[in-house]
Amino acid sequence: MYHLAMHEWALAESVIKAAAEHAAERKMRRVSEVAVVFGELQAIDKEIFPFAMKELAKKHPLMAAARFKIIDEPAAFRCRACSAEFDLKRFRKESDEAEFIHFVPEMAHSFIKCPSCKSPDFEITAGRGVYIRHIKGSK
Amino acid sequence: MTALDPRPSVIADRLKKIKKITAVTGWKGGIGKSVTASTLALLLTEKGFKTGLLDLDLTGASCHFILGSGKAFPREDMGLIPPFVHGVKFMSISFFSKGQGVPLRGANVTDAIIEMLAVTLWGELDHLVIDMPPGIGDAALDALKFFPKARILAVTTPSPVARDVLRRSLAVYRAMRVPVAGLVENMSPKGVPYDPRLDAAMGDPEKVLRTVFAKKLGFLTRKLF
Numbered sequence: 604m605y606h607l608a609m610h611e612w613a614l615a616e617s618v619i620k621a622a623a624e625h626a627a628e629r630k631m632r633r634v635s636e637v638a639v640v641f642g643e644l645q646a647i648d649k650e651i652f653p654f655a656m657k658e659l660a661k662k663h664p665l666m667a668a669a670r671f672k673i674i675d676e677p678a679a680f681r682c683r684a685c686s687a688e689f690d691l692k693r694f695r696k697e698s699d700e701a702e703f704i705h706f707v708p709e710m711a712h713s714f715i716k717c718p719s720c721k722s723p724d725f726e727i728t729a730g731r732g733v734y735i736r737h738i739k740g741s742k
Numbered sequence: 743m744t745a746l747d748p749r750p751s752v753i754a755d756r757l758k759k760i761k762k763i764t765a766v767t768g769w770k771g772g773i774g775k776s777v778t779a780s781t782l783a784l785l786l787t788e789k790g791f792k793t794g795l796l797d798l799d800l801t802g803a804s805c806h807f808i809l810g811s812g813k814a815f816p817r818e819d820m821g822l823i824p825p826f827v828h829g830v831k832f833m834s835i836s837f838f839s840k841g842q843g844v845p846l847r848g849a850n851v852t853d854a855i856i857e858m859l860a861v862t863l864w865g866e867l868d869h870l871v872i873d874m875p876p877g878i879g880d881a882a883l884d885a886l887k888f889f890p891k892a893r894i895l896a897v898t899t900p901s902p903v904a905r906d907v908l909r910r911s912l913a914v915y916r917a918m919r920v921p922v923a924g925l926v927e928n929m930s931p932k933g934v935p936y937d938p939r940l941d942a943a944m945g946d947p948e949k950v951l952r953t954v955f956a957k958k959l960g961f962l963t964r965k966l967f
Contacts, residue, residue, distance in 0.1 A: 613821035621748035703838035709854040735746040
């Protein structure tokens, strides 16, 4: 099955587990909403990831009724050498480079250079990968 | 709430079917950690153990070169399944770097390690050997944090400089309560002697296993098996 093949499942599993642990620590009885940020750099599949979260949530009583809100976060970079700020739009990555960044976003440092000074020493200030912005639920 | 990084929540699950974890360390560069880690993984595999090798020297990865991993690449199946290279389940940043340098600062190293550990599905292993980066910076501290069952195999050389660094490293491991399972003195007649055939064997695991280096390393580390 197409959905089973993608590595997004491993990250979706981490979202469900972390949200369930967070809710349990705060003595929530059910989680109603989890806001998940998708950083542009990692290019997470927007069909598979929500599907995977919904499927995996069914196994956690706390999470079974949760709604998943997806928030797209554009990638932003700041060069540590010359302080230039830049985004992803001007870069044309080879398809294999995009795949490698998809698996490990830090590989951007191997394939992307500051457009002003060509340094690979830049900070990813936004839009790196997957994280949870908020978890809502009732006690 | 502040932003929550979900990835660390699954790392212990990813490692729970691994029986023994050996972190091959040495705080000086160029003393043979990667060759020791790679050869140890090959020796364990040769003895019939299900063995994994994780190259955590992200900015100076070299186990892929020693093993001759060629076009091997992880398979996607609910995560990343490490490929078998000469019978060793192998994971390295080198799969994703396209042969290019990986210039990372400490926080980036930590992020990359967490990402790899969160998505790598090792399955059942008798042994996982970790090729640690030199020193005790972010990557090494992360490894000790995420692999609480790890024991240290320390590599050094007869150089007084390397031995002095070794002494300090052992004191730190003692303070951190990380068990030191063994010590390999590399390029030494008292430990693993310099083997001129080793360089020519790089990239060919069969040849590596036939070197004096491998035979002596196998003898010295036999109690780790």
